[in-house]
Amino acid sequence: MEQELSGTIGIVVVAAGRGERAGTSAEGPKQYRRIGGKAVIWHTLKAFLDWPGSGPTVVVVHPDDHELLQAAIADLPQKQKLIAVNGGATRQASVLNGLRALRGHPIDHVMIQDGVRPFVDRGLLERIAAALTGGQSAILPAIPVADTIKRADAAGIVAATVSRKDLFAAQTPQSFHYETILAAHERAASELEADFTDDASIAEWAGIPVHLIEGSIDNVKLTVQRDITMADEKLRGGTLPDVRTGNGYDVHQLEAGDGVTLCGIFIPHDQKLKGHSDADVALHALTDALLATCGAGDIGDHFPPSDMRWKGAESRIFLEHAAKVVRAAGGTIMNADISLIAEAPKIGPHRQAMREKISEILGISLDRCSVKATTNETIGFVGRREGIAAIATATVVYQGAV
Structure with a gap:
């Protein structure tokens, strides 16, 4: 059952990266590579635009990639809900630009999503919505670490086996009370030189309790070319x-x-x-x-x-x-x-x-x-x-x- 929130949920999709680990391609950065015949970013945005709980949706794009974005979403339903803004020099700066773009919109909460996680599903979004309804200010979807974790020294020799009992792999959308996370981002930008790699880290630094919820094993981040190939194979499954x-x-x-x-x-x-x-x-x-x-x-x-x-x-x-x-x-x-x-x-x-x-x-x-x-x-x-x-x-x- 879909959750009723006291206000609309804003969406920030971060797609301003260059994706060096995925290699170069004539299609551009990895968010514009095709999987299942559509750009990765097309699938990511569609998941949110199709969800009834989403409100104004900001897509943060590299200044050089606006034409790539427009070509990628040319046939995307409800694309009129999108607000495209330029990214910054870091992911943290890009997210802040996206959050600022939501000012003036009637929202209480915001979900911040990696543009290269195209398999986010409605069940995960509903779990996050339920947690936000419960009054939590910061929600982090995560899955328990299944692999054995090793710590190595500088020479590449295993130094220790790390207990995975309390370890989790973080996912997105990381979701927050809008004004709370915006204030934390603004403060981090003005007070620190360090670059945070995710928004839950900024919330932790600002003293905001971050609550874990069950993530989705399918909600993978496409990082290298093999990930993109496997995603394409997944979407094309069932046909010769x-x-x-x-x-x-x-x-x-x-x-x-x-x-x-x-x-x-x-x-x-x-x-x-x-x-x-x-x-x-x-x-x-x-x-x-x-x-x-x-x-x-x-x-x-x-x-x-x-x-x-x-x-x-x-x-x-x-x-x-x-x-x-x-x-x-x-x-x-x-x-x-x-x-x-x-x-x-x-x-x-x-x-x-x-x-x-x-x-x-x-x-x-x-x-x-x-x-x-x-x-x-x-x-x-x-x-x-x-x-x-x-x-x-x-x-x-x-x-x-x-």
Whole structure:
């Protein structure tokens, strides 16, 4: 049964972070990565907008990300209830900006939610509402720590096993009496240089009793790329995935020079690759492979060599564009594999750096990026060191069933 509060509950969704641990992606920070065909932030906001207990909802966004937010929520029901404000230099500053944006609204309480917790459920929100109705000023959803906890020394040696009897993993939305937490945030901002990583910590510092309630095991925070992939798999569950494989091939002529760029890595060499851009055959082939998975033509359709804008351009621009095209079509990039065919230079010493570069550009984990190399046994134009060729294969899962 839904709880009746003496006033409306304001919502602050914090989505101003850059999410470095999730890696880079053409889609932007992790709150804008797609899971189940929609941005992570779309799912988080929808959970609150669909809940009858929510009032004015503030989403705190990085100053550079307003266009990303608008694109992410373009089809979000009730988006007119949202108030977008700029975040600050820290999470603490961002939350304070969000709390200040609720001034003047008829609210008694506020829920503060991480933008990358898309699986918050109504049952948790109702438990929090019940606790707020009971007169508590600060509510922290949490789950007991299940894993054995170890303390290590500076050398990485286990120093002790820590009892988990009274340990809990904190979640959000952390919820408070609005005026109480706003005052605590304002005081912390003016009196302290330290940065608090959650709002319950500020309440504790201010002497406000924080009461635990049962959290939700599904209310996970998406932190690294694997979390995002698993969230996507969860939302797509129950249907047979639409898995597509694309192939790409490219070759460039070699001429006298000081080095070649392959997979975004420059390798000193007594030759260079001839081309309109940086002539990175590997990334060109992978670009074509990705575009093939959604019938989007080839690299020449998107970046014609007659266009002087691309003269000498880094090929990562082409690959980032292809990844964006794939994701706009509802695709999730699962794997990228490149085979280089060259007599020289040696690829082996640079393979790891190449894999890391592809992982960075595509925003997928390193284990999903493969680079291999072989010679042509001195046969043909490759064998005569007249050119280098590349073959690429990309695997992409698209929304829907087959």
